[in-house]
Amino acid sequence: MTIDKTSDQLKNSGFYIIKNFVDQSIVKKIKSKTIKILNDASHLMKAVNISKVLETQKKDKLSEVMIHKKKFFITKKEFSEGYKIYSKKTDSVEVKDPLILIPEFNELIFSEKIISVCRKFFKSSDMHLLYVAFRCHFKNNLPDVGLNFYHLDETYNKTIKSKAVLKFSIPFHLKLNEKSDKFEFNLITVNKKKIQIKYGKDILKKMHYTSLNEFIPAIRKKNFTPKVTSGDCIFFDPINFFHNAVKPKKLRIMLYVVVGRKSNYISKKTKKIKMLKNDYNNLSKVQKNFAKLIKKI
Numbered sequence: 001m002t003i004d005k006t007s008d009q010l011k012n013s014g015f016y017i018i019k020n021f022v023d024q025s026i027v028k029k030i031k032s033k034t035i036k037i038l039n040d041a042s043h044l045m046k047a048v049n050i051s052k053v054l055e056t057q058k059k060d061k062l063s064e065v066m067i068h069k070k071k072f073f074i075t076k077k078e079f080s081e082g083y084k085i086y087s088k089k090t091d092s093v094e095v096k097d098p099l100i101l102i103p104e105f106n107e108l109i110f111s112e113k114i115i116s117v118c119r120k121f122f123k124s125s126d127m128h129l130l131y132v133a134f135r136c137h138f139k140n141n142l143p144d145v146g147l148n149f150y151h152l153d154e155t156y157n158k159t160i161k162s163k164a165v166l167k168f169s170i171p172f173h174l175k176l177n178e179k180s181d182k183f184e185f186n187l188i189t190v191n192k193k194k195i196q197i198k199y200g201k202d203i204l205k206k207m208h209y210t211s212l213n214e215f216i217p218a219i220r221k222k223n224f225t226p227k228v229t230s231g232d233c234i235f236f237d238p239i240n241f242f243h244n245a246v247k248p249k250k251l252r253i254m255l256y257v258v259v260g261r262k263s264n265y266i267s268k269k270t271k272k273i274k275m276l277k278n279d280y281n282n283l284s285k286v287q288k289n290f291a292k293l294i295k296k297i
C-alpha cells in the first residue's frame with residue numbers, strides 16, 4: 001500500500017487495518033498469559049464495581065457517570081476470587097505495566113510497520129508513543145457504560161485543545177476465520193468536520209456518549225464494523241470519527257496504543273508507561289524516537 005492510500009483511508013474513513021500483523025503463535029501465547037494475569041490482583045489496576053454503583057444511583061445514564069465517578073472499586077479480596085467471579089461486577093480491567101509483563105508487546109508496538117503508518121498519518125516523524133493500555137472486557141449482564149456509547153476521544157474541556165492522535169488496537173481473543181466472531185468495535189465513517197458542516201455546531205456534543213439509535217438516520221447509515229480478525233491490527237482516528245465498543249460475547253482481550261505529538265496533553269501520562277532499559281537499548285534509532293517519551297527502568 002502506498003503512502004497516500006494509507007493516509008487517505010485514515011482521513012476518509014477513519015480507520016486502516018494491517019492484516020495478519022501478529023503471528024498466530026504469539027496471539028495464543030499472549031492469550032494464555034492474560035488468563036493467568038487476570039487471576040493475579042497484583043497485576044491489575046483499579047476497576048469500577050459497577051454492580052455497586054447501580055445499587056446507589058439511577059440506571060438511566062451510566063455513560064457520563066461511569067467516566068467521572070470512580071468512587072467504587074473492586075476490592076483486592078474480590079480480585080483474588082478470580083476473574084470468573086469479579087468479571088460479573090465490572091465491565092473491564094486494565095493490566096499494570098504491560099510492556100514489562102508481556103515482553104512480546106515490545107516487538108509488536110515498536111515494529112517498523114506500525115511506525116510507518118503513524119508517520120504517514122502525521123506526515124512527520126515527530127510523533128511518539130503516548131500511551132499503552134492492555135485491557136480485558138468482560139461478558140456479563142451489566143448495562144452499557146463509557147466506551148459502549150458512541151463518542152469522540154475529546155475532552156470538551158475548553159482549556160484543553162484536542163490535538164491529533166492516532167490509536168491502534170490489537171485483539172487477542174478472536175478466533176481466526178470464524179465469521180461469528182465479530183470484532184466488537186464500530187465507527188461512523190464520516191469525519192466529524194463534515195457532520196458539523198452539514199448539521200450545525202451543536203450536533204457533535206449531542207452525539208457524544210449516545211447510542212446509534214439516537215443518531216440522525218443519515219449518520220446512522222454510516223456506521224461500520226471493520227473486518228478485523230485474529231492477528232490484525234487496526235488504526236483509527238478517535239478525535240475525528242465517532243466510535244464505540246459493544247459489550248463482548250466472551251472475554252475480550254485488547255491492546256490499545258495512543259500515538260501523537262509531545263505537545264499533546266496525553267503526553268503528561270506517558271511517563272506512567274514503563275519499559276525495560278534493556279528492551280529500549282535493542283531498538284533502532286527510528287524505534288527509539290518512537291519510544292522517546294516513555295519511562296525506561
Ligand SMILES: [Fe+2]
Nearest residue numbers: 147152153238
Ligand atoms: Fe474512544
